Amino acid sequence: MPALHAAPVNRHYLDKVMAVAEIMAVEVIVDILDVRGLKLVAKGTRVTRALQEKLILHKLRQPFESCVRVSGGVDQRAIAGIAGRLVETSPSLAHILRASGKGSAAVLAQLARLEFGDALRMMLTVADRNGAHALEHAVLVSLLSVCMAQKLGLGEQDQMVAGLAGMLHDIGELYVAPAFLARGKRLLPHEWSHIVVHPRIGQMLIDELGGYPAAVGRAVAEHHERFDGSGYPRQIGGGQISAPGQAVAVAEVIAGLLLTDHPLERAELALKIIPGEYSHELLSAISGALRMATPDAAADPVRAQGGEGVEHLFWRIAAILDVGEGLMVGVAAKSPGMLELLHKTMERVRTIRRAFISTGLDVYVRPESDLGAGTDQMLLFEREVAGREIQWRLRDIARDLALQTSAPDEQVLLAPLVRMLDDDLPGAARAKPLAPAPAAWSGSVLAGGSMRHGGA
Known part of the structure; x- marks a missing residue:
């Protein structure tokens, strides 16, 4: 995959940035030059739709993502606020936090220490403005990733890697044509080619723009891999998947179920349905959370739709x-x-x-x-x-x-x-x-x- 500066500006991401610029202040922070050194946009220029066509037609000397900054966008304070609200409103999340042995206060403190440069703050802001609950989902996956990393017995550094990767796991989707991500759209098998690349795109973005250890980008690239080798994009398995990558993969699955009825039961069923898809250590975290559920939660009525089909x-x-x-x-x-x-x-x-x-x-x-x-x-x-x-x-x-x-x-x-x-x-x-x-x-x-x- 070519480096960001060796390719034209991604039109899908650029369009999303322009949409943000219509409601927030987005500023050029370095002169934007084409590959020949010709200045296209001067430092200090306010980003507007008028720049879109000029930027899309040129290859740039340095990535567009590193040339702009948003004011008033997503920051650590906003992330901490969302994380605190999730912990307060989701009993299931609280059970998982306790079962992991980490505790909500420690996990929230760890998320508050996550740092993002201008490029990744811009991406998180774009994600927040681009789709309902996108940032909330990222924060939830980050929280759960730290818990899963703790359950695997990883040290503080790897827990931080898992938390960062969980927060950034879907930034590659910002570069995918919106038609393939439309809510409720059922993709045909061949259309998945547009989606399966997003973990690798995310890794490339983080490696070039984040200033993080390579382990963060690697864990993002692995968040759809499975322990038995049935995931994507590389279909690797077992020890080929990093421990933080395994933590984010399980966290992403659980996060998709926490807003449903009986989420812990659904999560345990989903994770155990095919033996070997996930490591036993991570599955035990969900089982532990289920055992810790209060009698009142366990007694909630089940609204099954039957077994038609x-x-x-x-x-x-x-x-x-x-x-x-x-x-x-x-x-x-x-x-x-x-x-x-x-x-x-x-x-x-x-x-x-x-x-x-x-x-x-x-x-x-x-x-x-x-x-x-x-x-x-x-x-x-x-x-x-x-x-x-x-x-x-x-x-x-x-x-x-x-x-x-x-x-x-x-x-x-x-x-x-x-x-x-x-x-x-x-x-x-x-x-x-x-x-x-x-x-x-x-x-x-x-x-x-x-x-x-x-x-x-």
């Missing part, structure tokens, strides 16, 4: 395996690269099928099952969450499969499999066998008790 999901997984294994002995068998890709893909699908069984969803597939109306609401809740998480994992595989096939003939060959993985399409799994699910699929977690008591 679970049976269809089961047969869709079976159909995906049939199609994939058919491809492996068909045309794809002539290509070693294609065969290896399909082998890895099918192994991931088989892992998901095992998760379907181990979480107890299979009990709803068997004809003799009598788990319908009147079923315990927590079981229905767990069925809903587990089913949704499995569907997300199938979509992850669709994304990876689409992004790893570039040759047109390979894309055509794999298109039906990608579609089946991506969505619960009508007709995607019509060939439902007449035989019931094997009797050996008994003894699953939901059939014999609540999944939240299962192992990691």
Whole structure:
């Protein structure tokens, strides 16, 4: 990836800066020169829309990001205020803070010590103005990252790295076309190519502009990696992922669930659904927080939406395996690269099928099952969450499969499999066998008790 000063100004980020400049004072702090040394904008100039076209047409001698400063933007005081409010209003967050052994006062004090230069303050301000709750999410991930780092037994320096990386984990998204980040938009598998680069963009920005240890940028680059190698952008796993990177990855998942009903239960289900995705030490932090939840919180009514589609999901997984294994002995068998890709893909699908069984969803597939109306609401809740998480994992595989096939003939060959993985399409799994699910699929977690008591 080229250095910032060797490429034109990113038009998406520039447009967001211009939007901020319409409501806040954004000033040029050094002369902006093109690569030939020609002055484009003088130091002290107020940034306005009139500069946008001039800047977008030129490569700059130094990054645009290091040439501007915002007055009255996001600073440590604003971050500390948001962090304090989150701790006061989220009992679940408070439970996690206590379970990590750090305590809210210590974590808040650590966040108050985070420092950001002009370039990153500008980015945090842009994020704050660009999307509802974007800065709140960043602060929440930062808080949780420090907790997870503490749970891993990391020292103060690595905890600070995790906190900084948590705060900055999504700044790469500021450089992505807004159409691909629109709230509620469902991306097609091939469209994920616009999104999967944002961790690497974030790392590049931090390394060139932040003045931080390289570990901060690395942890940002790893925040969507998974311990079992199923994440992105590099699909690394285990010890290849830094400890702060692991902490931010788990924190980011938890943060996305803390504003829902029964967030700790949802988080534990989401993190344990596929064994090996996350380290055991980090999973224990969530389990500890759940055990520390007050009786009143645990007694809150569960509003499960039922388990519609679970049976269809089961047969869709079976159909995906049939199609994939058919491809492996068909045309794809002539290509070693294609065969290896399909082998890895099918192994991931088989892992998901095992998760379907181990979480107890299979009990709803068997004809003799009598788990319908009147079923315990927590079981229905767990069925809903587990089913949704499995569907997300199938979509992850669709994304990876689409992004790893570039040759047109390979894309055509794999298109039906990608579609089946991506969505619960009508007709995607019509060939439902007449035989019931094997009797050996008994003894699953939901059939014999609540999944939240299962192992990691």
